[in-house]
Amino acid sequence: MTPADRPHHELAAALGHEFANDALLHEALTHTSASPPSYERLEFLGDRVLGLVVADLLLARFPQEPEGDLARRFAALVNRDTLAAVARSLDLGRFLALAKSEEDSGGRENPATLADSCEAVIGALYLDGGFAAARRFVAAQWAGPIEADIEPPQDAKTALQEWAQAMKKPLPAYRTVGVSGPSHEPVFCIEVAVEGFAPASASGPSKRAAERAAAAELLRRLAASHDR
Numbered sequence: 001m002t003p004a005d006r007p008h009h010e011l012a013a014a015l016g017h018e019f020a021n022d023a024l025l026h027e028a029l030t031h032t033s034a035s036p037p038s039y040e041r042l043e044f045l046g047d048r049v050l051g052l053v054v055a056d057l058l059l060a061r062f063p064q065e066p067e068g069d070l071a072r073r074f075a076a077l078v079n080r081d082t083l084a085a086v087a088r089s090l091d092l093g094r095f096l097a098l099a100k101s102e103e104d105s106g107g108r109e110n111p112a113t114l115a116d117s118c119e120a121v122i123g124a125l126y127l128d129g130g131f132a133a134a135r136r137f138v139a140a141q142w143a144g145p146i147e148a149d150i151e152p153p154q155d156a157k158t159a160l161q162e163w164a165q166a167m168k169k170p171l172p173a174y175r176t177v178g179v180s181g182p183s184h185e186p187v188f189c190i191e192v193a194v195e196g197f198a199p200a201s202a203s204g205p206s207k208r209a210a211e212r213a214a215a216a217e218l219l220r221r222l223a224a225s226h227d228r
Contacts, residue, residue, distance in 0.1 A: 011095050015121065015137060019128050026097075028120035031113060032184075033099035039120035046123030047078075049131070053138040054078055061146060069152040076153040077145055080205070083115035086141045092117055112185065112205055156216035160192070163219070169195050172218075174211050177201060190214045197222065 008025050012018060019025050024042070032038040054077050058070050065073075076082065087093065093108035096117060107113055126134040160172050178189040190210035193199035200218035204210035 008095065011090070011092070014090055015125065016140070017125055017129050017133050017137070019124075021128050024124040024128050025121070028124040029092075029095050029117060030097045031099070031102060031107065031117070033102040033107070034097040039117055042120035042123035042127075043116045044123070045126060046119035046121065046134075049126045049134050050078055050083075050119060050122050050138060053135050054142060056135075057139060057142065057146060065152070072152045072154060072158075073146075073149065075155065076149060077142060080111055080115040080209075082142075082145055083118045084111040085145075087114035087118040089141070090118075092121070156212045156219060160194070160215040160219055163222070164194050167194075172215065174214070176207065192218050194218065 008022065008029070011029075012025060027037050028039050028042045028046075030036075030038050032040060051074075054074060055070075058065075058073055058077075062070065062073070093114055096108055096113070098107045122134050122138065125137050157172075164170070164172055172192050172194050174190055174192050176188060177191045179186050180189070181187040185205065187203050187205060188207050188210040189201055189203045190207060190213075191199050191201040192211065192214040197218070198221070200214055200221055202210055202213035202217050204213050
C-alpha cells in the first residue's frame, strides 16, 4: 500500500467495507474540479440506491403511516443537509480529491460537495459489494436521523400554504429576485409573499431550496409577530 492509498483504506474501514476494486472508492472521492473520472456517475447511482434503501427502512419503521407522512420523512432524509451531515460524521471532506482552486475556496466543507460525494460513496459500495453492502451502510448511518424525527417533518412551503388557507388568504406567491454565483453552482434568491403581510426572501442552491428557506423565514416572522 502506498502512502497515498492509506487514507482511502482508512475511510474504507470507517465505511465497514473492504473494496475489491479500490478504483471505485477513488472515483467516488474525486471532485469534478480534479482529474477525471469524477464522482458524478457514481453520485447518480448512489442517489437511486439511497432512495430505495431509505424508503424500505421507513416502511419497516413506520408501518401504519400514510404515504404523505412517509414522503415528508423521505424528503428530509435524502436531502442535501442530511447527506452532508453523514459525510461530516465520516470526515469525508478530508479524503476528497480537489483542484487547488476548489480547495482554497472551502471545497472540503462545502455542503453540496459533501452531499454529492456521500451519494457517490453509496454508489461505489453498491457496485463493489452489491445491494447488501450499500444497504448496510445506509441503515447504519441513517438510523439516527430516522429516529430523530419521530413526528413527520413538515415542509415549510406546505406549512405556509396551510397557514394561508387557514387565514382565508390566497396561496403564497413565489418569485425569483436574483441569481448569483458561478454557472455550475448558482445561488437563487427567492421572495415569497402572502396577501396582507410583508414578503420574506432567502437564498439557496436551487429554486426549490430557496423557496423552502423563504417560506421558513416568513413563517418565523409571522410567529414572532404573533408572539409580540
